Amino acid sequence: MSKEIKFNEETLALVHKLMNRYPEGKHKSALLPILHIAQAEFDGWLSPATMDYVASILKIQSIEVYEVASFYSMYNLKPVGKCLLEVCRTSSCWVRGAEDVVKHLEKRLGIKEGETTADGMFTIKTVECLGSCGSAPLLQCGASYHENLTFEKVDALIETYRAEGKRKSYTDLDYKNTL
Amino acid sequence: MGKKLLLEHINVPGIETLEVYRQKGGYASVEKALKTMTPNDVVEEVKKSGLRGRGGAGFPTGMKWSFLYKPEGVERYLVCNADESEPGTFKDRFLMEHIPHSLIEGMITSSFALGAKTSYIYIRGEYFYVARILEKAIDEAYAAGLLGKNILGTDFSHDCYVQVGAGAYICGEETALLESLEGKRGNPRIKPPFPAIAGLYGCPTVVNNVETIATVCPIINMGGEEYAKIGIGRSTGTKLISASGHINKPGTYEIELGLPVEEFIYSEEYCGGIINGNKLKAVVAGGSSVPVLPAHLILKTEKGEPRLMSYESLSEGGFVSGSMLGSGGFIVYDETTSIVKNLYTFARFYHHESCGQCSPCREGTGWMEKILHRIVEGHGKPSDIDLLWDIQRKIEGNTICPLGDAAAWPVASAIRHFRAEFEEYINHPEKIKDIKHYYSVHQLAGA
Numbered sequence A: 001m002s003k004e005i006k007f008n009e010e011t012l013a014l015v016h017k018l019m020n021r022y023p024e025g026k027h028k029s030a031l032l033p034i035l036h037i038a039q040a041e042f043d044g045w046l047s048p049a050t051m052d053y054v055a056s057i058l059k060i061q062s063i064e065v066y067e068v069a070s071f072y073s074m075y076n077l078k079p080v081g082k083c084l085l086e087v088c089r090t091s092s093c094w095v096r097g098a099e100d101v102v103k104h105l106e107k108r109l110g111i112k113e114g115e116t117t118a119d120g121m122f123t124i125k126t127v128e129c130l131g132s133c134g135s136a137p138l139l140q141c142g143a144s145y146h147e148n149l150t151f152e153k154v155d156a157l158i159e160t161y162r163a164e165g166k167r168k169s170y171t172d173l174d175y176k177n178t179l
Numbered sequence B: 001m002g003k004k005l006l007l008e009h010i011n012v013p014g015i016e017t018l019e020v021y022r023q024k025g026g027y028a029s030v031e032k033a034l035k036t037m038t039p040n041d042v043v044e045e046v047k048k049s050g051l052r053g054r055g056g057a058g059f060p061t062g063m064k065w066s067f068l069y070k071p072e073g074v075e076r077y078l079v080c081n082a083d084e085s086e087p088g089t090f091k092d093r094f095l096m097e098h099i100p101h102s103l104i105e106g107m108i109t110s111s112f113a114l115g116a117k118t119s120y121i122y123i124r125g126e127y128f129y130v131a132r133i134l135e136k137a138i139d140e141a142y143a144a145g146l147l148g149k150n151i152l153g154t155d156f157s158h159d160c161y162v163q164v165g166a167g168a169y170i171c172g173e174e175t176a177l178l179e180s181l182e183g184k185r186g187n188p189r190i191k192p193p194f195p196a197i198a199g200l201y202g203c204p205t206v207v208n209n210v211e212t213i214a215t216v217c218p219i220i221n222m223g224g225e226e227y228a229k230i231g232i233g234r235s236t237g238t239k240l241i242s243a244s245g246h247i248n249k250p251g252t253y254e255i256e257l258g259l260p261v262e263e264f265i266y267s268e269e270y271c272g273g274i275i276n277g278n279k280l281k282a283v284v285a286g287g288s289s290v291p292v293l294p295a296h297l298i299l300k301t302e303k304g305e306p307r308l309m310s311y312e313s314l315s316e317g318g319f320v321s322g323s324m325l326g327s328g329g330f331i332v333y334d335e336t337t338s339i340v341k342n343l344y345t346f347a348r349f350y351h352h353e354s355c356g357q358c359s360p361c362r363e364g365t366g367w368m369e370k371i372l373h374r375i376v377e378g379h380g381k382p383s384d385i386d387l388l389w390d391i392q393r394k395i396e397g398n399t400i401c402p403l404g405d406a407a408a409w410p411v412a413s414a415i416r417h418f419r420a421e422f423e424e425y426i427n428h429p430e431k432i433k434d435i436k437h438y439y440s441v442h443q444l445a446g447a
Helices: A009-019 A027-041 A048-058 A062-069 A098-109 A151-164 B018-023 B028-036 B039-049 B061-066 B091-098 B100-114 B125-143 B174-181 B210-222 B224-228 B261-266 B295-299 B311-315 B339-353 B359-376 B384-395 B403-427 B441-446
Strands: A083-088 A122-127 A139-141 A144-146 B077-082 B118-123 B159-164 B205-209 B238-245 B251-256 B280-284 B292-294 B329-334
Touching (some): A009 A027, A027 A048, A027 A062, A027 B125, A027 B159, A083 A098, A098 A151, A139 A151, B018 B100, B018 B125, B028 B210, B039 B100, B039 B210, B039 B224, B061 B205, B077 B100, B091 B238, B100 B125, B100 B159, B100 B205, B118 B174, B174 B205, B210 B224, B210 B238, B261 B280, B261 B295, B292 B403, B359 B384
Parallel strands (some): A083 A122, B077 B118, B077 B205, B118 B159, B238 B329
Antiparallel strands (some): A083 A139, A139 A144, B238 B251, B280 B292, B280 B329
């Protein structure tokens, strides 16, 4: 499952394009977007080897990458399922049933919040406000927001994702064309 | 119908494209500013308009712009704060998703006013798909000669980029945002120096909210004085409000400042009343950080005057009986809501989002979450209420950035207005044990 930690030429070109958005000597600014790309390319998480590789591209110390990767909640420092189901639980979502959504997912997938299914397909995670309070409750998976959830919608989503069997990343949506 | 400046064309099919946006008068402010005005003229119009920052603090935008340090030969930057993460707030996402060009147009006009050759839109990582929409709009603008070298044949050249974050509420604080944009942890900087003197890469920088920047377009088009006639008193213009919670019509609404709160909650044009015809219990009027108010104080001020959707009216009475307009994140709670449990979700949020630099916030938010957790689980002690009060007092005002205050105010206001409910949880845990204090998704699906 583990492959060589190296971007292909197309991705590398994109990474260099990103770095060139910033003034001379300020290429470290591209660290956050590059970490998103690395996470998507290398199994959905940032291993120490992946982070060291990103550091080498930006010509910065590895610690500068570790300290950033550990600060932001969207970077996974441990392996996660192919579909990371992030359920918002803050006020507006809570008053509209977010806890029910989590319980339903737990029952349906046979795992607890924070755990991954044995087949490596799903991980349940609760997260803080996703900025979709008017369409609560919701969950995010990769780049997609699934809003105004009902149990039926959750069930259908699980079925669709299971049938597709694909890893979902924040950077899906043709990012290579537009980033 | 109230006046609409930002969302006037929201229902026009294809308004997200440059073609339709221009047909509806889009990019007129760029034409007008670049061809007929000096940068200083633009700043003056914004000053005259009375526009105040729409991100939450409400600082006069024109004044913020006029603080920008302009030494010869030093780059200046405009950075758009699209990190929208304040619980209850989703209006910037709505605007960027549906009318992305309104932000791009505002970025160009504002950058011209500030003399910025480069601007960045820093958007929260969760909004990845919105970043794509913005990038598409930017590509269209470049192709039409609205971005890049010699815009519309003038001497003004400008590049605009989108930068995604990676999940951190604190990056909505402007200096934390700049740190993050430089590829670092989002730790707020000690001020001074303010970004107007030393911001991005140590250069003079203005950081403005999405809605603030988009509002510059109608201001330039109609003129600052005309804009200032809209609204009420020092709350000029219109404001986007994100309405959520127990209302029939959650969503983003553009209101003319000065609209009565009661009309906003109950009229069909806006929230459409409380779900199931229930009674209103409380409202958080401007995002999770602002004080929660019970029904009688959100509808009327302590003096008995109708409460209005404006900076002044919502803060009337100070924190004793008032709140704040904040970001416009308007969360409505009906009679079934547990204020204590809701507060626990806020406390958990702030603990999760504290960057950890300042001890009062790093430790205090954790203590408050822990104490509230034991109260909602039925293990609270009678001394816990005073303990919570004491902790929030010691966080407020003792941190580098306002996150500490933002974590303290919801706790203080919930205790101030709903102390009896905390006592009920602590003295009669058996009563609260089996009560579900939120709606199930099935109850809502039918609503």
